[in-house]
Amino acid sequence: MEEVEKTSPRKPQRANVRSVRKLTSQQSYSSTEWNQWKSLTFHVSCSLENIASSSSTIKRDNFTARLFDIHKQVLKEGIAQTVFLGLNRSDYMFQHNADGSSALKQIEINTISASFGGLASRTPAVHRHVLNVLSKTKEAAKILSNNPSKGLAMGIAKAWELYGSANALVLLVAQEKERNIFDQRAIENELLARNIHVIRRRFEDISEKGSLDQDRKLFMDGQEVAVVYFRDGYIPSQYSLQNWEARLLLERSRAVKCPDIATQLAGTKKVQQELSRVGVLEVLLPDQPEAVARLRATFAGLYSLDMGEEGDQAIAEAIAAPSHFVLKPQREGGGNNLYGEEMVQALERLKDSEERASYILMEKIEPEPFENCLLRPGSPARVVRCISELGIFGVYVRQGKTLVVNKHVGHLLRTKAIEHADGGVAAGVAVLDNPYPV
Template sequence: MASSWGSFLQDEQQLEELARQAVDRALAEGVLLRTTQEPSSSDVVSYAPFTLFPSLVPSALLEQAYAVQMDFNLLVDAVSQNAAFLEQTLSSTIKRDTFTARLFDIYKQVLKEGIAQTVFLGLNRSDYMFQRNADGSPALKQIEINTVSASFGGLASRTPAVHRALVLLIAQEKERNVFDQRAIENELLARNIRVIRRRFEDVSEKGSLDQDRKLFLDGQEIAVVYFRDGYMPSQYNQQNWEARLLLERSCSVKCPDIATQLAGTKKVQQELSRVGVLEVLLPDQPEAVARLRATFAGLYSLDLGEEGDQAIAEALAAPNRFVLKPQREGGGNNLYGEEMVQTLERLKDSEERASYILMEKIEPEPFGNCLLRPGCPVRVVQCISELGIFGVYVRQGKTLVMNKHVGHLLRTKATEHADGGVVAGVAVLDNPYPV
């Protein structure tokens, strides 16, 4: 199959016909997004961007990514339970990054009065790119770990959740990616699990806790809160922050709870790459530590001090080797090239630099594919891919009762774009073709 793609890529008329057939199939299968013009209405929808052909992925790297996902689940869970590590790691970040600081304030308040929930649910997605080692062998390098609103599990693999309960899905009012969320809702409904969609504002206005800190909304007790909102500063106002605190104070299972969201920050990712840190967080698990460390790319602190000064000096001397990453999710936030240089020059003597980390730039090999988007011509472009592996774990008190990998997401974009995801209009949905 793979060997025949070359002939398709050379025949423009055949490409157009294949694209028409592929789009019809995507629409029939429900691979949909709301349009940018009507992000709050399903009256007008279009297909979610996707590749015409599945992209070749080294089977050894796909297997490696699956094998290490449960280790990452363990690591995120260990970080979320280690209050001293979180406070020490984020101490410099929260001085300058008000968003992370607000999250951390809620975390401290919940810790002070005692965590009410006893069951913890994580739905993570660890993202990687592929590059060649010096000896030419393929290597898997982690970009980041997503611990909150890890999206496209619905459209990419229709991953079902595992709990029977009334699930509260916290969503934005204007949500283009609603069909990814609907796919998960439908899977839950097929298992007789009811889902209600609400905004933070609804929680603030109608949510309450009883004396046992059970969460009620519209008179119904909520067992699980699933966040598809709340991962960017623009998604919060004072009312929404109060709603988030109410949810965190409840005994409902949160996916994720506030500690797990903090465990997914870039600063934590950078700190985990330090020698000896994984061994402290995952004692007596040398094989897991080795699998995790094999995926790490170079990560560097920008805290004030000699270490941060040296990292900045190296980035300014060779800007094409690095990426500057703030503590943000949602795509499109990273800084490259001249923009990175200007930002580092501005921040190099400021405490604000501690709200960023520096990462070595991963250099994947480009390949040809056809990216299908509504209203765009069908043409072959040079692309790179990003592989995401979904992982789910459930912890009851201190006992881990489930730890699984539950599917993958492959996103592909043209090499002309440095950053950005599917909803941002840069990447498209893809499928791996193991080779």
């Protein structure tokens, strides 16, 4: 993929993302800002019972309920895991306001199988090469360095080290037919360079050949596992009864899960919506009013659809002005959100049903479109009006209550034509991109 700003058709074109210009000129976001999100995710996972136990989403969404049941079962038995690892990606768009200003607004935080860290590590070289071919060496030098795969592997390596067994390995839980394998291999190769062995197994393999000893150490094919890295297990279709049994086995183990099931639940849409309620951040981040204010400034409007007056009002407003809202289910993986007339039809169907509690409404973020050229294999290059989405990769590692690592490790930029309301790279809608600082 190559993304350039449209200029004269006879002149070399330059890589450009206008939304990043807005960020650099109008808002300041330091590493502390991104790190606060990772810290918040950990606090949420530790306080999950207080946030989610009374949630109607737990009662109405079978998949979320099943995850929460495993979480409660592990709590009852006692958590064997002492080291906690988060490899997250927080996604944002730049809201374009009527006065011409822009504001960074969070779309979601991905706490399980946050993808494209490997491929995003390689796109800067692609854009530098294209610019150098066009004799734009100064512009090529300005392409930001970006290596999320190295940073994500660093987090896994630190968790592996703290686990404390030199012969233990990393277990990557993979899908049977993985389309995004090269993204994953980039992280595997970084670990291999650190002399950390990685094996890839399906849930079915874990069910058949995984086991726990009396200390709840996890073994796979007779080898001790230090870290379990999930690149599967985030949507209902990925779970058979056998797979649910395998997930429970993993959660009961002493191995470091990335993520543990509480952290996976902390990334659900319902928890995101609950965090936006007045007073919730203040409880999770006591005596940190500046952090609370800065985090809250990134929230778009988030609305519960629980049964009652609040949910009724949110539904009525969305039906009356559908272009201002997005309907989100408790699902990961992209392509699940509903917009426009499709959203209205869903809300009309759901408004008198308790099933509506398994969704949230979100204010639709409206970035400023820009013209660029999108390239895809097998398709002609075309200049279209686009919008971009910025993802920030983050790593945290905790040993007990001690924070060992908390840092952002790179970024992901995805660009798509404005004609597409939903869908990402895997769906063939968005393309991988790079910010171009000006």
